[in-house]
Amino acid sequence: MSATGYLINKQAGYSPQLADNVQTILNDFNASFKFHQSLASYRSTPLVELATLAKKTGINRLLVKDESQRFGTGALKILGATFAVNHFAENEDVIGICTATDGNHGRAVAWASRQRGIKSVVFVPVYTAKSRIEAIEDEGAKVIVSKGDYDTAVSEAAYFAREKNFKLIQDTAWSNYMDVPAYITAGYYTQLNEIAQQTNNFTSPRIDVIFVQAGVGSWPSAVVHFLRKNLDNQHIKIVCVEPYESDCIYESIRRKSLTTTAKSQKTIMAGLNCGTPSALALEILKEGIDAFLLISDKHSIDAIKYLNAPLPGDPYVVAGESGAAGLAGYLATVNSHGLAELKNYLAIGSESNILVVNSENITDPLLTSSLLEE
Known part of the structure; x- marks a missing residue:
């Protein structure tokens, strides 16, 4: 059953x-x-x-x-990613964009970043299928395979964004991170x-x-x-x-x-x-x-x-x-x-x-x- x-x-x-x-x-x-x-x-x-x-x-x-x-x-994820990337690219000095994904969100962020001429880095869980990684890379992003699951990839992406001064475009929200997921x-x-x-x-x-x-x-x-x-x-x-x-x-x-x-x-x-x-x-x-x-x-x-x-x-x-x-x-x-x-x-x-x-x-x-x- x-x-x-x-x-x-x-x-x-x-x-x-x-x-x-x-x-x-x-x-x-x-x-x-x-x-x-x-x-x-x-x-x-x-x-x-x-x-x-x-x-x-x-x-x-x-x-x-x-x-x-x-x-x-x-x-579907392209709709959320494009709207958020466009907003922050128009209103902030964005030198690079970072995110974590199980597949579709990362590809969408990479696509939207490429449309704006902005470099992107995408973290994926350790178990991510090769075809999903290749689809993200085909959109021009650098893919980094996380040491763990999706939550671990999110943490790694957030840390990377802070260290490199990249804009984190993440679709999950936490206590001090609400505006981006809202967009x-x-x-x-x-x-x-x-x-x-x-x-x-x-x-x-x-x-x-x-x-x-x-x-x-x-x-x-x-x-x-x-x-x-x-x-x-x-x-x-x-x-x-x-x-x-x-x-x-x-x-x-x-x-x-x-x-x-x-x-x-x-x-x-x-x-x-x-x-x-x-x-x-x-x-x-x-x-x-x-x-x-x-x-x-x-x-x-x-x-x-x-x-x-x-x-x-x-x-x-x-x-x-x-x-x-x-x-x-x-x-x-x-x-x-x-x-x-x-x-x-x-x-x-x-x-x-x-x-x-x-x-x-x-x-x-x-x-x-x-x-x-x-």
């Missing part, structure tokens, strides 16, 4: 406690959209429908926002503005449940803040999905304090394999997420098969293991007997319209190919 776990987080109203400067950044819901639209290579990514899979799983409509071709980098989070509003245009502010079709995958939580926090604050939409249920073996947000919610996962962090969902959540994201997620869900690697494998080898009539979507995690969370919820209470709480049924996001292209071709052959 595939391992799962869930927490229902009944909402009493959305009121995260955010510093004034962070609120100023996060409450500007159009700045990043205007910036990205000004770039010559900007294209809105498609919202596609898996009608056959929707019918198979007993719902009305299943929509996928497909980020696999975003700016040619194949991942990264705000960068994701471009995607949400696109979805709002594609669905008439999430009403046509009326979106009932969104499954969002999480690493440190920056992108899910953008989804929450955009819906709850900008659109004042409280009816859409939002489910935060994490790997079972890398459950830092789930554990932080369960313990009611920022917590590092105690599990193995062995998962094929490398882009979500983070040990400690972003403090900024956690404050928003605890206020605006309706349920926290843990999924196994088996659930991710099932999802990439439905996307990369779709049912008859459904479109082909190029998705990696982390990119497919939102769909994996949905499939686990409707197919797992142990998640029946969660399915009922979310009121998923024959009239439901579900939204998931394919957040990345295939980033480890050898791994994905082997999984698709299983």
Whole structure:
């Protein structure tokens, strides 16, 4: 049996406690959209429908926002990185940029830095796949392999930035480091503005449940803040999905304090394999997420098969293991007997319209190919 776990987080109203400067950044819901639209290579990514899979799983409509071709980098993370890099390059004397990554964020920072003619250094965990390292190097960055996991790479990047006077563009926040992650989070509003245009502010079709995958939580926090604050939409249920073996947000919610996962962090969902959540994201997620869900690697494998080898009539979507995690969370919820209470709480049924996001292209071709052959 595939391992799962869930927490229902009944909402009493959305009121995260955010510093004034962070609120100023996060409450500007159009700045990043205007910036990205000004770039010559900007294209809105498609919202596609898996009608056959929707019918198979007993719902009305299943929509996928497909980020696999975003700016040619194949991942959603480019939106946050470009917006943050541009802001600080315009407003500070930036001689170099540094970050840590499980893959997509680092490539995005490298891409954005190259566009500005700024050198970049990217730290990666010791277990990072060669293909992900090469993709970052192809964007012009120097890659340094950390001595440990993602959290260790973040610490090493922060130290390097201080020593070399580089700008740290990190998507996880801690007590004295909030502004940069806030700009990264705000960068994701471009995607949400696109979805709002594609669905008439999430009403046509009326979106009932969104499954969002999480690493440190920056992108899910953008989804929450955009819906709850900008659109004042409280009816859409939002489910935060994490790997079972890398459950830092789930554990932080369960313990009611920022917590590092105690599990193995062995998962094929490398882009979500983070040990400690972003403090900024956690404050928003605890206020605006309706349920926290843990999924196994088996659930991710099932999802990439439905996307990369779709049912008859459904479109082909190029998705990696982390990119497919939102769909994996949905499939686990409707197919797992142990998640029946969660399915009922979310009121998923024959009239439901579900939204998931394919957040990345295939980033480890050898791994994905082997999984698709299983």
